[in-house]
Amino acid sequence: MTTQGGSVRRTISEPAPWLLRVDPILCRAHGLCAELVPEVIDLDEWGYAKIHGQVAPLVLAEARAAVAACPTLALRLVRGQRSR
Amino acid sequence: MSHALWYASRATGLVCLLLLSASVVLGLLGAGRFSTASWPRFVLGALHRNVSLLIVVFLTVHISTAVIDPYAGIGWISAVVPFTSAYHPLWLGLGAVAFDLLLALIVTSLLRTRLSLRLWRAVHWTAYACWPAALVHGIGIGGTDRTQPWALALDVLAVGSVLVALGFRLLASHPDTAARGAAVGSSWRS
């Protein structure tokens, strides 16, 4: 939103998104993550975690649960780049 | 009054043993990657966690009633430091060992995401010492309960379920484990 006439100009930027990252060496294809947050994590044909997309705010709690539930702690929740 | 405390301690002790056995069974099932359509991995995992936490509740009652009850003369310290009580030092001591290990298991598991995986795993392996210690503590200190059929039945149930789960765990296999195991022996190290 920008205002004319030389006063305050504000652009609303998206907050930095949350992202799930999987460490491919630690992932042992247990698959709990895909059960808990299928909106973000899929399993490939051999059972390993595949991240598709960002973590929407609505599923942030499930994403945290997935990070805690992974038997090998292969998942991390990180903040991505802020977009404008 | 004293009898009430004593019965409470016995009862909650047995419940603790059953809950601990259930926890071990669930842990073994998880390690063996067990799941069905109605019991997916994350449900069994959450059950393992919640059953383990529930033990703490019953264990608190079990220990408190035993200490408060003046009959055996057990001090608080003996619940934590093994083999320091005058009352059945060996059997009670094993209970203290099981309690200490359980505390370590629970605390490290609650802080799991903040600890190194290796530390958590090393502590979690002591579950294989915690459960037998609790079992032998119960049988040893049980006294007359050793001959009661219902007590024996519960013990058999506990031991039997853990052995079955252990068998499942040892026989379970997965391509990932097989592939990594095959790679370990090869030429990556000089």
Next chain:
Amino acid sequence: MSRRTPSPVTAPAPPSGSWRLLSGWAGSGRRETYSEHLARFGALPLAAYGGAAGRQRLVETVTASGLRGRGGAGFPTGHKLAAVASSRGRAVVVGNGCEGEPSSRKDRILAEYAPHLVVEGALVAAHATGAGEVHLCMHQGAPATAVLAEAAAAHRSRVNVAVVQVPGGFVASEESALANYLTRQDSRPTSKPPRVFEAGVGGRPTLVSNFESLANLALIARFGPAWFRSAGTAESPGTALITVDGAVRHPGVVEVPYGLTLAEVMGAAGGPTEALQALLVGGYAGHWVPAGAAAAPLSHAGLAAVGAAVGVGSVIALPAAACGVVETALVLRYLAGESAKQCGPCMFGLPAIAADFAALATGAAGRDPQVSQRLRRRLGEIDGRGACAHPDGAVRLADSAMRTFEADLREHLAGRPCGYAGQLPRLPLLQPGNGVVVAR
């Protein structure tokens, strides 16, 4: 008897023409001694870059030269130096001369014929990053190891230069694998983050640079960025050591300026011996391009325009009388065997796509109509999902093969394979993990 006025001391002139790294060999026909090397190139002027300001200036000089890494990624070396120099901790310099890529021979040639340039380049990198130790890595059993060790001993420096033998294996020369081996004798790649420039050997900031990149540093420090840029193109300055192999008259390593066409580069190796159908550019983890793309310039931008990349700097000519599908199937099987078996998508995905390609090569795929689709899906699934770029390389190769040999693939799928499956392959192959077997 005349009195001779002392002539002013002049530094030797920089190499002109396309021979730079190999100008010593080109001039003498053999490896030059240390004194011959100094006579040819002059002394390494590290004293001119003394102090923190001098080190900063050295990094800027390298950045200004536009030198891009010669190990495969083509990352600007100046930026790498700056990143390591600005990370916390005492830096470590690792020279990567392992050359696990079977199609490439340039690094061992460089170690054999210009070892002093490699050592000096490592010293330049050490000076620029403030490192106290240098590890020059080659695979166990590499003949040039002794030559390099001898050369390293000739240089006087406060920096400790060690020649290290690394276990064989395609991925053992990946930068994090090298750092891992130097730290805990385990030559397998590790997860990122952290990247090695932040935490590598012993958790310290580590510069991992290819031997050829280091050798170029030794010349840039002497002769400056302007000289360096006098050959090559604007975005790919300098010369490159290219291994030319396959159906060419004189297979071997040539030094050419970036910007020459692929055809001209093959010409430097005597030109094709027969009609070609395709070229494998950038190594086994590189790209196939059709023979018609030989007019493309060999540079980062030039090859990107035809869907390829410089990679490790090798060009293999595939004659028309061979089968690209079969060759690719064999390379994919080799790459699958070289997986470190740490990441699921690589240890299961690579054998799967190798099997799919083998089915395509032998014509067995004709009975299974899903193979193409399944292969395409798998390529998308595997890409980028390993801890290192090994699976990405196999995906690149398979993907470019499917495009370059499209007509051939259609014949194979229709159950009419070209019949070359039984012959000896044209691409050099290695037994996975140990030894060298060249099949021709």
